[in-house]
Amino acid sequence: MALNPGDSFPSDITFQYIPWTEEKGKITSCGIPINYNASTEWADKKVVLFSVPGAFTPTCSVNHLPRYIETLPTLKAKGVDIVAVVAFNDAFVMSAWGKANEVKNDDILFLSDPDAQFSKRIGWADASTGRTGRYALVIDHGKVSYAQIDTQRGVVTGSGADAVLASL
Template sequence: MTTLKPGDAFPSDVVFKYIPWSEESGDITACGIPINYNASKEWANKKVVLFSVPGAFTPTCSVNHMPGYIKNLPKLREKGVDIVAVVAFNDPFVMSAWGKANKVQGDEILFLSDPDAKFSQSIGWADSASGRTGRYAIVIDHGKVGYAQIETEKGAVKKSSADAVLASL
């Protein structure tokens, strides 16, 4: 269990669950088929912002965390970010529905599932009491970590906010 820090290589074995967005399953009540998303492979040659929330559809995550990333997508793209992804312990169906509820289409933001908080536990950033993913943000630039911060104050969205990530780019 090693916390990621700037300069570290992003782990080579990170696989999330994911339901790709599609026009035919774009309605919130439509279900897609979950697939494995090999983040280590997909992100190896890209600049990525990964932010984590304790749970989809929860108040802090839905009101204070997600909207900042949606609003700042153009600014993140201007800073050279290829992929913005959010991860939570929720299953891929819930994550897909949360993306649709936020009117995110296509691959504007990837809504990834970290089943059993496996990845978050591997970097020491899972909540041991609840088993959920912690609230954090990581910038990965061509396989190297450039920014990695976890919120230590309950309900806070400071170090993992879109503004904090933008300031680090």
Template sequence: MSLQAGDAFPSGVVFKYIPWTEEANDITACGIPINFDASKEWADKKVVLFSVPGAFTPTCSISHLPGFITSLPALKAKGVQTVAVIASNDPYVMSAWGKANKVTGEEFLFLSDPDAKFSESIGWASGGRTGRYAVIIDHGKVTYAAIETQKGTLEASGAEAVLAHL
């Protein structure tokens, strides 16, 4: 069942990621993947979560991710504390994608949804890959959730759409 505005963000949502560190900022540096308990970490925060079918893919790298990077100040001005991107790529790829885009710190997270487990649980995955969607979570409650229905579009999941719903 898909997420809808008014739903509680599911419990037990755990992603994998490699925390950003200054000493491992080089794109070739590998960190150690750890679990990120999103249900717990985001319970008392305002969060924008967006999902892409794959890191380093055309629409994701040319439009989707850059839109959120550019919009980070506007998102922060609307009270967003964390922006997170997920894909079914492994944590090493997600970490490298963040480094390739010069994103530093812990306010913008690059998370792995292994085997698209979370995305599958909300019905927004296909063939083991995450769909293209966006979710706004405000202190554990979903206030916006939408998936793209047309390939390569950002009408529901892009930064502009998310900003319009904050």
């Protein structure tokens, strides 16, 4: 079932994640993955969650993620507490992608959706690849206030930072 504006964010969503630390800040350093209970962590916050088909892929690395990095101060000024990106990649790859893009201090959380479990649950996994789809959600204190998916390959519109900003 797809999430729609007005829906409650599911109560049992856990991603994997490697917290950013200065001592593990180099791309060649590895941290230890931990579970990140999004349902609990986001219950009383305004969150922008965007999903990409894969870390280090062309559209995701050139068009999708950079605009979120650029607009992070504006998103925060509009009351967003947390910005997170999710992909089917494992937590090590997601952590390296954040480091490669010089995102520090968990300014954007790089979360792993193992086997695209969350994306499949909401019906927004890519059926042909089994990967996470390209979508964006705004979750405001446990309620979805924005939900858009881009289904055309290589196109970032409704899931992009500018569309999300316009919805805030």
